Amino acid sequence: MRIFYLLFSLFIFCGLLNAQTVKIEYSGDPLPDKDRRNIEEFISHEVNFYTQFGLPDTLTLQLLVFENRKEALAYLESVNISFPPPFKASGVYSSKLQKAIILGREKGRERSLAIIYHELSHHFVRQILGRFPPSWLNEGLSEYFEHCKVTKKGLHHTFSEYEQGRIRTMYMLGEVDLPTFINSGHGKFMKRQTTDEQYSYILAHALVTFWIETVPRDILKSLIASLQNKNDSSTVSERIDRVYPGGFQKFEKDFEAAYK
Numbered sequence: 234m235r236i237f238y239l240l241f242s243l244f245i246f247c248g249l250l251n252a253q254t255v256k257i258e259y260s261g262d263p264l265p266d267k268d269r270r271n272i273e274e275f276i277s278h279e280v281n282f283y284t285q286f287g288l289p290d291t292l293t294l295q296l297l298v299f300e301n302r303k304e305a306l307a308y309l310e311s312v313n314i315s316f317p318p319p320f321k322a323s324g325v326y327s328s329k330l331q332k333a334i335i336l337g338r339e340k341g342r343e344r345s346l347a348i349i350y351h352e353l354s355h356h357f358v359r360q361i362l363g364r365f366p367p368s369w370l371n372e373g374l375s376e377y378f379e380h381c382k383v384t385k386k387g388l389h390h391t392f393s394e395y396e397q398g399r400i401r402t403m404y405m406l407g408e409v410d411l412p413t414f415i416n417s418g419h420g421k422f423m424k425r426q427t428t429d430e431q432y433s434y435i436l437a438h439a440l441v442t443f444w445i446e447t448v449p450r451d452i453l454k455s456l457i458a459s460l461q462n463k464n465d466s467s468t469v470s471e472r473i474d475r476v477y478p479g480g481f482q483k484f485e486k487d488f489e490a491a492y493k
Contacts, residue, residue, distance in 0.1 A: 261298040295332040302337030324348040326355035351379035368422035373441030
């Protein structure tokens with residue numbers, strides 16, 4: 234039987250409003266000290282971002298890393314976690330286990346670190362929005378942080394030329410239906426991802442990039458606050474219509490203009 238080592242790292246971050254105590258529990262195959270330092274430095278920036286939306290003051294992150302994909306898939310099977318084929322993901326976040334799982338590091342150190350940042354972002358979203366956040370926002374935020382690098386000035390985010398071109402092409406072909414996409418559940422989100430050349434992840438990444446880098450932060454905070462209101466049965470597009478200046482139609486026009 235496979236034996237997992239377990240390391241604990243306790244570190245304190247100062248968030249925008251409150252001091253944050255965050256503990257990462259590492260398990261699985263050993264990570265080099267340099268990688269763990271990089272993870273902890275990066276996570277400090279993620280915590281700083283999510284704190285403004287009500288992240289708990291004390292938080293534990295569980296990270297399970299496999300060097301080998303075959304062993305990772307065997308582990309998922311052993312804990313009754315399954316995904317429909319084709320399953321090509323390099324990492325998963327289990328809401329049931331509240332654990333980020335890296336399914337092999339065969340694609341290299343930098344790529345696996347990006348996947349770690351992606352999967353741990355799902356844990357932060359779960360803390361502020363519960364178990365079933367809007368899929369476009371959940372995956373878009375994880376894509377956003379996956380495409381960030383730590384610099385001396387903080388996080389530097391990249392939205393690639395390929396992604397920009399894909400969004401422009403989608404508009405040219407009339408493929409963009411924001412109300413339907415934003416209101417869709419996880420099943421439809423993933424169906425689009427597997428049938429439309431990564432349609433879902435790219436569009437979600439573009440939407441979140443727009444909300445973070447173009448929309449004033451207080452509007453994004455108003456949207457998150459609306460999503461945190463479990464007594465509100467409005468659709469996500471209806472909530473955007475209420476918080477975005479000029480309503481949802483103005484949001485659609487502004488988003489299209491940003492990428493065309």
